Amino acid sequence: MIKTLFPLTAALLSLSFAFPTASPALDDDAQAVHGAVEDYLLALYEAQPDLIERSVHKDLRKTGFGRWGDMQEYKSMPMTYEQLHKLAGTWNANGSKVTDESPRKIEVLDVLDKTACAKLTAQWGIDYFHLAKYGDSWKIINVLWQSHPPTKVAEGSYDK
Numbered sequence: 001m002i003k004t005l006f007p008l009t010a011a012l013l014s015l016s017f018a019f020p021t022a023s024p025a026l027d028d029d030a031q032a033v034h035g036a037v038e039d040y041l042l043a044l045y046e047a048q049p050d051l052i053e054r055s056v057h058k059d060l061r062k063t064g065f066g067r068w069g070d071m072q073e074y075k076s077m078p079m080t081y082e083q084l085h086k087l088a089g090t091w092n093a094n095g096s097k098v099t100d101e102s103p104r105k106i107e108v109l110d111v112l113d114k115t116a117c118a119k120l121t122a123q124w125g126i127d128y129f130h131l132a133k134y135g136d137s138w139k140i141i142n143v144l145w146q147s148h149p150p151t152k153v154a155e156g157s158y159d160k
Contacts, residue, residue, distance in 0.1 A: 030108050032138045033116045033131055037106045040129075040140060041122055045098045049088040056081060057132070057139035064145035066125070074146065098123055 039055035042048060060081040065074035079087070092098050105121040116138065120127040130142035 029113075029116070029133070029138070030111045033108050033111055033118055034106055036131060036138045036140055037108075037118045037120055037129055040127075041104060041106070041120060043088040044091050045102065045104075045123070047089055047091070047093045047095075049085050052081075052085045052088045055138075055140055056084065057134070057141045059141060060084060060143070061141070062143040062145075064125070064127075064143070065147065067147045067150070079143075 036055040039051040043051035043055070058081050060079075062079040062084060064077045064079070066077050067074050102123040103121045105119075107119040109117040109119055114133050116129075116131040116133075118129045118131065120129065125145055125147040127143055127145040129140050131138050132141045133139075
């Protein structure tokens with residue numbers, strides 16, 4: 001029995017060396033995707049629109065569903081690159097919308113050689129990103145977001 005298992009084990013081990021599970025380039029790309037989403041977050045949290053220029057493609061497609069205060073229904077809110085850039089300079093310009101406890105959770109969900117997906121949990125809600133690699137830079141090209149669901153916030157089930 002041992003004689004028959006040895007060739008099979010040797011074959012499986014050789015396959016594991018032939019196909020590494022992670023490549024350094026992918027790790028660098030995942031870090032760059034994380035960096036682009038972090039730039040987006042900091043652009044809004046710290047009123048730095050120049051970070052939008054660095055991390056978001058000018059062909060951005062962004063839409064969201066927001067609820068604030070006593071609103072019962074979500075309001076659909078499409079946004080262009082230009083509107084996002086302006087928002088980054090004004091949304092938290094006085095520093096009153098963000099605290100040390102404000103959510104800052106970035107999850108890189110998938111990275112391929114040309115496209116990637118990520119998720120951000122922030123003060124305003126949850127954002128899902130599609131990113132594309134242009135030359136050596138990862139840029140956000142699509143954003144779909146919504147305010148925190150009231151039941152999830154009340155239950156504390158979203159991550160900060």
